[in-house]
Amino acid sequence: MSFADLGLHPELQRAVAEAGYTTPTPIQAQAIPVVLSGADVMGGAQTGTGKTAGFTLPLLQRLARHASTSTSPARHPVRALILAPTRELAMQVFESVRTYSKYIPLRSTCIYGGVDMKPQMQELRTGVEIVVATPGRLLDHVQQKTISLNQVEILVLDEADRMLDMGFIPDIRRILELLPAARQSLLFSATFSDEIKKLADQMLKNPQLIEVARRNMVSETITHRVHPVSAGMKRNLLVHILRHQPDAQSLVFVDTKLACGRLAHFLERHGVAADAIHGDKGQAQRTETLEAFKSGKLRVLVATDVAARGLDIDDLPYVINFELPHTAEDYVHRIGRTGRAGRQGNAVSLVCAEEKHRLAEIEKLIKREIPQEVVPGFDPEPEFFEAGSRGKHGRRAPAAKAAEPAHEPGGRNARPPAAKPEPRRGGRPSVAPDGFDYSKPYEPAQPAATESSAPPTAETEFRAGAPRRQARPIAVLLGGLGRK
Ligand code: AMP
DSSP states (O other): OOTTTTTOOHHHHHHHHHTTOOSOOHHHHHHHHHHHTTOOEEEEOOTTSSHHHHHHHHHHHHHGGGOOOOOOGGGOOOOEEEEOSSHHHHHHHHHHHHHHTTTSOOOEEEEOSSSOSHHHHHHHHHOOSEEEEOHHHHHHHHHTTOOOOTTOOEEEEOSHHHHHHTTOHHHHHHHHHTSOSSOEEEEEESSOOHHHHHHHHHHOSSOEEEESSOTTOOOTTEEEEEEEOOGGGHHHHHHHHHHTSTTOOEEEEOSSHHHHHHHHHHHHHTTOOEEEEOTTSOHHHHHHHHHHHHTTSOSEEEEOHHHHTTOOOTTBOEEEESSOOSSHHHHHHHHTTBSGGGOOEEEEEEEOGGGHHHHHHHHHHHTSOOOBEEOTTOOOOGGGGSTTOOGGGOEEOOGGGOOOOOOTTTOTTSOOOSOOOOOOTTTSOSBOTTSOBTTSOOOOOOOOHHHHHSOOOHHHHHHTTSOOOSOOOHHHHTTOOOOO
16 A cells, blocks of 8 residues: 555655655554544554654645645634644654645644743744644643634644643643634544543544554564562663663663653763753753764663653664553553564563562553563562562573672672662762762753863763763763773
8 A cells, every 4th residue: 555545645645755655554544544534533553653644644635725825824824733742742743744744835833831932922923724732832822812723623632641641631621622613633542541531522523443553552573571670779780781782772761850860870970871851851951862862872861751752763772661660551651662663672671579569560461471580690679579479480690691780889890789779769868979969850960160161072072062971981972881
């Protein structure tokens, strides 16, 4: 099947061909004709399936009759509204809209929070047919009367389950009230909880259900592995693992923004080019971090679930769960970043005794037992193997892969200390010896006085505009591993 077979206009076919797509993905093959017919859609599809083009291409085709080269704002009312839960996802969807609308004179823009509203107001004032937005900022514009939604013909709600997790549903309901009742609505979600179904009932009329993969199904090309380890030794084990896969990029998940910053900082201090991405960072910094990761300048991106949602990173070989997520479905979301499009992927989880119940929930959801492997020198707490656990099946890694712990400050050949749980929140001194304040979300370190007065070096050039940290060999910055 080709895009022409789906009835897409030649202008869209051309844009798609230039994007390098030859065959529609399963969700595109199903969604494009349905959306073109004008029907509402309830789509079950995760990121990585090609769902963005699945709704954007027919949306553009339906709006093509309004395409106009007129400069009058009145000729460019908002006709399509695409809501996304995060700024990153909104930007990615917007990029797709721009790519596919290359040969159709329809205007589009992207509005999200965390940045100045004025440039967005300016753009809205000139008139745009397609608005990609995060809900909060959209409502800010509604309040400021800088956007009018009374001519919207098509509404897309992307990643509705994440909207729910992030508490956006009341905002969505407010937005729904501002839209004309006669419109086409599309709702996409990776999972369908009762609350999502309730929202769908309110938002959609006789929707066609489109599902490309079974709910919560995980790709068969992903190898899952659990390393039972004590909570206090997780960071050292992570460095150990990263040293044994020196070229591979990894997305590492943690539970909180604070943990995110701490871990990125720890990895940096152990010679791993790492950075953190979470909601407290400014938009420019998040975009820069993501670009650094995509370009390979960073080896490790430490992220929270919210920040990582919707990130489109091609060919990511490793997803590492530094902590298992609280809900099993988030495990499926997280590991969906690897093993995409038939490629091989690895989902590695560091699991302490406290997280055993989360592991059980995940295994129940994905309907498989995940092989366990204790890395020598990184044993879990004794409770991990206590009754009720299937930890006794855990295999030890071959002795040849002896631990090379990176705990501080003993150096790479020092033996790991006896499993000593890391002090939990509140137990840790708030300022580390090197000045890093653990009580605050991660911020890049200020350049030292000597650094700023020194002439630019390869390092400072590389870091221009990027977070500056202690000087390190350039090889490390380009993805190599530091030696102590
Ligand atoms: P999405 O699920 O929309 O986030 O898309 C995931 C990735 O698949 C993006 O990088 C798209 O550029 C890519 N993609 C979308 N449709 C196709 C297609 N028909 N053929 C090849 N790649 C595609």
